[in-house]
Amino acid sequence: MIRTGLVDFGMHTRFSPDLLMRNSRTLAALIGAESLWTPDHLINVIPQSIFVPRYVGVSRIAPRAHACYEPWTELGYLAARNRLSRLLLGVSVTDAGRRHPAVTAQAAMTLHHLSRGRAILGIGVGERENNEPYGVDWSRPVARFVDALATVRALWNSGGAPVNRESEFFPLRDAVFDLPPYKGTRPPIWVASHGPRMLRATGRYADGWYPAFIRDPVEYERKLELVRAAASDAGRDPSTIVPALNLPIVVARSEDAVDEILDGVAAKAMALALPATDWSAHGVRHPLGDDFAGAQDFLPQTLDEATVLRHVETVPTSLLRSGAIMGTPESVVDQVAEWRDRGMRYFVPLDVSSLQPSLRRGLASTKPLVKAMRAIKRL
Template sequence: MNEVTVGYQDGCLHPLVVSKTGMRLARMMGARAIWAPDHFMGFAPKWLWTPDNVPAARVIHSMDALFDPVPLLTYAAVKHRKMWIGTSVTEPIRRHPMSLAQTFVTLDHISRGRAILGIGNGLRENTEPYGFATDKRVGRLQEALGLIRTLWNSRGRPVDFEGKFWTLKDAVFDLPLFKNKPPRMFVGAHFPRMLRLCGRFADGWLPGEKVAGAEYGARLDVIRASAEQAKRPLDTFVASQTLMCVIGESRDEILEKALGNKYCAYMALGLPPAVWREHSAEHPLSDQEAGFLEIVPSRVTEEHVEKAQAQLSPALLDRLFYMGSTRDIVAEAAPLAEAGCSHFIIANMGAAFTDRGTKNFWDMGRLIRGLGALEAPPL
């Protein structure tokens, strides 16, 4: 059986002391990795992010006050010398593949081999409002993954590349790889085409959607089949899962607060319309605007959130959050480990609506230990 490790999802939010404190406490509590998002815009509209709606707004003045993850991960690499550092996730729309190749080899040198390029196909909120392309995102990612690998393997020889999205002519990448090994690459993937890219190119899988153990295992099978077809061994491959956690005394206590909370109603808009329909509810946004991939928070109105709150149910919230005591959350995550997940990433959502303050951090320590006691079968 494989050891299960636990990582900490930072928010990259101003003020900087929040990230510094979170990283330090996570390390003290046994976390093995620090993950940072790459966002221009946060996961909540500005009108919603007030102390009346969100307790965390007393400290974090705006969900849109986001730091660039690369300098923050550089700080983490120097300050926390035994922890992996990675993006969760960036994309090749705002960042050119050459820039990504260079940046993460640089981070790998600074961290002495602990850098992870976590990459996906991009969220609309970070691209379309800023004038970046939003079409053909999966095809763009596929080309970028191949191009990054080509640059890392080029050993300083000029690279010619003619693709649908990028063209390189006599391009040189001569930054030596740390100990002659490229940084690890994890792909954020949920659906078949993306899962196949993960198996073909990646060293790890970085999903965020909450699924049952059986579905997690089925998706991992797609990755295995793709890796086998590409003749890539999975001996060191890491299957992970991000857990949006809300820790409390009990699940019932959390649900009571969540069902009356506007921020939770807003977060439910991140679920696709198909999930809402499964629970006999109608998504307040159109199919083209709904779900975390497509939603643009700055365009969500109070009316949208009120419609969501009127239909909010425990079943819908269960599709988003891991809720309850630390034992409850470990028990709910255990089937994922049994299916092959060997790295859990804790995204602590409690400060958004439970108002437990620093107690959430100490609860997180128990959760890290509980998840770390699980075991995962070899891939």
């Protein structure tokens, strides 16, 4: 059986500060999700220049594309309202670039206590957009991430004793971490990893693998084997690592409706955050350069409307459909089954069905999503 979660956008709205949060919590209950996640962004991946009603109907409700909530604060708010639903609460994912790992360790353990043991520490390298504009060095994000992950583990395992640890990025000198586990448990660590070094770190340190940029189920299976091999090399049981998946999802009542969403400016603009290698696989050059690394290097706040419109003219539909799950509820269930057959056991979609010009259709997309997710849980 597939376990499921849901990603909340973590954005401020025009009418109520917690409007999207309340909607996400209700939606999670309707689909029977086990967990609710929120991103760690200062800047979102969609350019503000096209986040206007002409292209995105829901911008009438949430007009500021980059009005992102701080995730640990949001999850603390949700934890206080989580006594009945008992959802697991996770960050999708914590930015190891701009957050010191001691603060991350403290935030996650605090949430674990306040949520009565229901916190998940999702963590990854982060993105250039949320680091470089704020003066954070972005020259060696993977090395910084690996060091951050080891630091979190060292502090959690210290038992409150002073920790001394040599480290290129986060040296510890008589550092004390005295927050105890909650009833003997610590938040599981889920790592968003894709490259070889990150996959090895996942196998060595993580409790869950939580990739977001995987092109197809075959690639997922291959990388999952690398994670499990790294776990074995570290003397860990590979079967204890949860094989999860975080992908964009577009669900509509008909394939024509899906095609209409994919033909919109907003959906095509999101393709700008894909790496140049993904574009070249579809016979198209990335407008941001042949060496563009994707979301990790994307700076959407620098793109004006005319530039975005010019860039999206070259986006092929096949590119949008790769590395995402799209279709009618029945088609979506069949697609998720392919990932299950390659080892995936925990599905956490980011629903982008609302990113279309029609506000009414965007809001109505919830119904086919609920139908699909309920069926996915029975796979």
